[in-house]
Structure formats: structure tokens, C-alpha cells
Amino acid sequence: MNSDDIRTQQLVLRPGDAGYDEELAGFQTGFAQRPDVIYAATSADDVEAAVAYAAGAGLPVGVQATGHGLPGDSEGGVLISTRRMDEVVVDAAARTARVSAGTRWGQVVEAAAPHGLAPLNGSAPGVGAVSYTLGGGLGILAREFGYAADHVRSVDVVTADARRRTVCADTEPELFRGLLGGGANLGVVTGLEIALVPVARLYGGSLAYDGAKADAGAVLRAYADWARTVPDALTSSLSALVHPDIPALPPHLRGRYVISVRVAFTGSADEGERLVAPLRAALGPALTDSLREMPYAESHTIHSDPDFPHAYYGDSAVLREPAVEGVSDLLALCGPDASSMHVVQVNHLGGALSRPAANSVPYREAGWLVRILSPLDGTDREAVRAHHALAFQQVEEQRMGRSLNFAFGGGDRTEGLYDAQTRKRLADVKAAYDPANLFRTNYNVR
Template identity: 45%
Template sequence: MTDRTNTTNTTDTAARTLAARLSGAVHAPGSPGHERARTGVQLLDPHRPAAVVEAADADDVRAAVAWAAEHDLPVAVQATGHGRGTGLSGGVLIDTHHMDGVHVDPVRRTARIGAGATWRRVIEAAAPHGLAPLSGSSPSVGAVGYTLGGGVGLLARRYGFSSDLVHRIDLVTADGGARAVTAGSDPGLFRALRGGGLLGFGAVTGMEIGLVPVERLYGGGLLFDLGGDPAAVLGAWWRWAEDLPEEMTTGVSVVSYPDLPVLPPHLRGRLSARVAVSWSGPVERGPGLVEPLRKAGPLVADALGVLPYSASAAVFDDHDEPAAYRGEGLLLDRFPLGEAVEVVRRAAAAPFMAAVWLRRLGGALERPPAVPDAVGNRDAAVALTLLTLDTERDTPAMAGLRAGASELLAGHTLGRSLTLSFGPVDTERAGTAFAPGDHARLLELRNRLDPRGLFRSHRPLG
């Protein structure tokens, strides 16, 4: 029988020896800091580390990694906890939320961002200079983690993946060493981290990214009542979206809302589709471009208008509360209307909350970046994510719904998206996010940098 007192004393002693090397705090199990850091926005499968390091700076990250390596303990890194999949059991969790500094150079159109910075902080720092980052649909998401996975944001069809505009990555490797990784210093690792950086190469402490000259959008959302015919609105959206200028990024989210008094009256008991519009061209052209879409079906709400980029959260209006969710993000060769409608019908009939997200890809996303990166399946036309939500669990029925959608769409699936999949992605599926040659190179490089598997990732390469 385990002596709990001795176990607790051992854990506390280990935490104290680690704390002696750091500026930031170290939290042992059972403390408030430990409980806060180990969860995050994703409530499923929280981390259960032996110690949480609230890193104050890159030196703390290096010291924590070196200490873990000395004691042969696994390491995971978390900022906001949006993308966590399988939680860490034992070992050291490095919490980077204090490392949230942002410095904008308006002349070079760049931003230096810390590992814990959210997109909101980057957007707010860039906006006074008439600039914007290639941020995602939710400003509360960590900018570094999002970018490492590629990132399909609000300006994606015009400027490409978020990882395409990365200039430098500051990395702590498994030996506790620090590297400033650029195209000139280490082209192989620079390529791997941009699009493959969620796969366990090390702990990223900061980045330099490019910014783009966007101050305003014509955007927001149109909410349609799908009634019993999802095909009408989804088909009309695709016919509208198929040949749009690259300055238009758009998507649809379909949700079946229960008839509950806690919901707004216009949502109760409805199967609704919200079309998101992000037009970054001349704002005066926006209304004319969108007008045909307003006839797609019964319009419940119209929230389109001219927005400062600092208000870009209104475009996709993403759910932002902590929840237990899992999602399958598929990259498709075309928009198969019949199969997409069937996925929507299955999600709507489920006895739990489920949502289907569709995003029009193409445009700049199809083109290779100026400096090669690891993002695969650039020729995909559409991304489809099926998301299941609960307050505390992922049931077999939820997993079955996601698996059924993957099977239904298998004939059109080019691969997976790391940033549009939520939760753990197994080895086989993670490999489909990359070109076959890139997958092999990533695996070889990861094994060379971290031969003992110190860094734990929910995007395993093999």
C-alpha cells in the first residue's frame, strides 16, 4: 500500500528543488495554482503533472526543461489550453501565460510575441499602426500554438497560413539549450516548426511574425434558419463562395440548438447556420459582394458591417467558454454537398451538442510560402470540422459520430488539419497533415532533437 504522506513529501521536496532554479512560481498538486494551470479552456483529460512551472521568462523554461531532463521526467507546455488533447501524467507542466509580451515594429511590419500571448494582445498592439496579424477566429487563443499548427485565420485566403509569415522562432530543446531558429540559421528546423511545431520538437518561448496592412473589415455573420433542408443554404453558400476574390475569407457553422429558456428566443429549437464573412478588400465593395448570399434562405439575423480589425472576433463569433470538446478536422478536395448535409443531419439528431464547421480554403492558402514550411494539403478546397461538446466527458456516442463523419467523407479527404482538429490525434491521422516526404523528415528530426521523448504532444508523429 502506498504511503500518501511520503508521496506528498517527495513531491513537495521535488517542487522546492525545482523552484530554487526559477524566477516564477512552482505549484505542487493540490495547490490553487496547480489546479488552475492544469486545465484551461479544454476541460477534457486535464494534465496531472507532478509540478506546474509558471514560467516568468525563457530562462525559466530552459531551467525547467533541464531539471526535467536530469530527473528523466516528461514535459508539456500550455498557455491557454485550447488545443490540449491527452493530458500529461506526472512530470512537469510549463505554464507560459505570464510570457505574454508583444512588441510591434511598425517599420518592419513585425511583432515579437511571447509564448503566452493571445491573439487579442497581438491584435491590440498592432492596431494603432494600421497593421494586423494573421490571427484566428477566436482572439482568446494562444498565438504561438495556433501558428505552430499552420493556422487558417480571418485573412487566410488573402495572405495564407499564419505559419507562412513567421520570421524567427525561439526554441528550448530537450537538453535545456536555447536556439533562435530562422531560415538562415537552421532551414530544416525552421521548416519543420512552421506547420509541424505542435509535434514535440521542444518548447517555443517566443516568435517574430510578420504583420499585414489591414485596419478594417467588412464582416460579421448572417444567421439562417435551416428548417428541414440544410442543403438549400449550404448549397447557396458554396455557389457564392466558390469563385470569390481572395480578399474574402468565409465559413459556415451549423448548430442544432435545444429549446431551452437559457437561449435567446431566435435560437431556441432551431437548426441554424451562421455564415461568417471577412472581406479585407475595399470596405465599400463588401455589401455588394455579400448581397446574393442574403437570399440563401430564411434570414434570422444580419450582423454584417464595417469593423475595425480589433473587433474581428465578431466574424466567426466562436464559443469561448471552457468546455469538454473533441473535434475532427478534415481537409477536402471539393465541397461534397450531399455528404456534408448528411453530416449535418447526423449532428442535429444527436442527443448531445454537436456543431459542423465549414471553411472555404483556396486563394493564398494554395500557394507555397516564400520560405518552405511543413503545412500539407495546400490544395484542399474546404475544411470540415465536426465538434462535439459536453460539460465534462466525451462519450462513445460522440466518438462514433465523429468517426462516422470521417468514414462518410473519406473519399474526399486529403488529410487532417492540426489547428482545426480538437483533442488528441493519433499517429496515423497526424501523419495525414503532411506530405509523405515531410512526414518522414519531421519524424527523423524530432527523434534527433528529443531521442528520449521528453516532450509530450497530443499530435504524435510515431
């Protein structure tokens, strides 16, 4: 297929065409993409045609659903936009759902809820379900059920030979393993069949503390000690940030350094209260306390992630142990005395996350994950990257690697995203299915 052929198809855009800039718009506004061709796909047939064109023209292929996880700036090539492919079909009897490439987690939660079921989604309903799962998928129920990638039954994918395949652990096991955890390296995934879990409600919310009155290191130590005592059915995290002083925020948060512990527990509310009581006692009076029983459809309120597009840079450190002193130093570097805003999150891992699975999600023996996300509006990108490097030096001795799901804008840095054995296995699959490295506009495994 030549260039003239592809431009006769519907929703194919080049620079200067009406709708080109609008099609590129996504959640991440801090990095610019300027592809030679945008293929706004509405079906797997469209994806197949776009891959065939790119392969014939020798152009790299990138994929965008919601635009949350852009690897960085890019110029040229083909971008396949999948946001119109947003179908969800729930099979309540089988406890599964089929989700298309552009589906957002909020849509899956909404479709599953009437059946008393839930997906293994993350904290933000606007995130793309497929791209999240291909990165592993560390969700709000992760300690009880594991990674979202662990619950994928089959993958519909267009590979570099422009061939549509449906793969599972039995048909093409190495490709299946590589797709789940390997991100966008091996093809364009057009849909997933995922298992749902029988969760209709949970006990959850957050305890927020005024960082001007509570020592961040002491809060972290109390949280880490408490987290080691809870059952796998309780997943939690700690966050720390200086809230901007803007009218959109409640008065009690504006300009304040707030340290929060977030909780999601699938047991009863009474048992949840009993489990959280020692933490409440250790930390004292909270600035706000939103812990309650809720329908699973309200689980996004636990984190209340921003739902508007903005510019940001992010990275992470997967740790064997919490290294409280090191993480405390990291918190201090990213706290009120920092020259720009940084959001730190510490996730308690373990439980089902440590179980082996037939995919490429690494570092399952890890106990903790530390993430830093920094807004870029009005700040120098390189200064932010340098600050991240300094902050993560504080936990370098315990650092096992980095998480693909939480690498935001650092596509030129792929070290640490996989352990050596997993990277070698991914490289072998890449050589078999994409020897020309067509799919390289991502966190590329060569």
C-alpha cells in the same frame, strides 16, 4: 538539476501544493492533466531550467498557454505553463510583432490596431497566438494572406538539450520548417517574430438562417457555388448547430438549428455588398444579417466564439472538393436529430493557402475543411468519438487528412495530420533535435 533544486525556484508546483489545480485550469475542461511538476514560467530562463530538469529526470514535457488545444488526458511528467509570458512588441515601421509564448491573439490585435496593422489571427481572441501558429494557423483572412505560419520571421525555442535558440529560414532551416506546422514536437517555443499585414478595417459579419425552414443541403450547395466565384480577398465559412435553449442566448436563437455563413473581406463595403448579393438572393431572407464595415479590432464578432471554459472534443477533414452530398449527409448526422450537440464548420480554402512555404503545414492543394466540435458536458466521450467517425465517413472519399489546429482531445490519434512526405521530414528533424522524444505530451511525431 535535481528535484530539490527545482522546487526552490519560484512558481514550481507539485500535486497537493497550493495553486497546483489553479495553474492547470485552462479553456478546455474535458480532459485532465496531472503532471508530476508544473513549472509556471515567466521567462525563457525558466523554460530552459524546466527542460533541463525534465531531460535529467527522463520526464516528458508538455506545454500549456491557454489550454484550448489539449491533446487529451495526461499523467506525470513536466508541464510548462507559459501564460505569464504574454509580452507583445510591435515594430510598426517593419510591420512585425514579437509575441511571447503565452500571448493571446486579442492582445496582438489590440497592440497592432493603432498602427493600421493586423496579425493573421483566428476567430477567437482568447486563443494563444504561439500555439495556434505552430499548428499552422487558419485565420479569418486566410485566403488572402495564407496561414499564420507562412508569416513567421523567426522562432525563439528551447530544444531538448535545454539550449535556447533563435532560428529562422537561413540559420537552422530544417528546425524552422519543422516548428511551423509541427506543433509542440520539437521544443518549447518562447516567442515568435511575426509579420503583420496592413489591414485596419474590413467588411464582414454573418448571415444566419433558420435550419427548420431552410434545407441544410441546399444552403451548403448555394454557399459552395457562391464561394467558388469570390476573389482571394474574401474568406468565408459555413457553420451549422442547434443552439442550446439557455437564457444566455438571445430569444431568437434559443433551441434553434441555425445555419450561418461568415464573411471577412478586406475590400470596400460597397464591393463587399456586391460580392455577397448573389448569396443573399440564393438563400432568401436571413434570420439575422450582421454584415457591415468594422474596425479590424471588432473582427472577433464575425464568429462570436464562446469565451468561457468548457469541455469539448473536435476533429476535422481536409477535402479536395466540397463533396456537397457527403457534407450534406454529415450535416444531417450532426443536426437536430443527433442525440447530442455538434457544431459543424465548413471552411473555404484555396487562394494564398495553396502557395508553398518553408514550413510543415500540409495539404495546401485542398479546397475545403470540414470541422466538427462537440461539447462533452453530460455526454459520453467515446460515444462522441464514435459519432464523429460515422459523420466523417460521409466524406471519406474526398478526405486528404486532418488539421492539427482543429484536433481537440484526440492526442492518441495522429494519423492523417500530415502527408507521408511531411511526416517523414518531421520525423527526421525529431530524430536530430529530440532523439529521446522528450516532447511527447502532444500530437506526437515519433
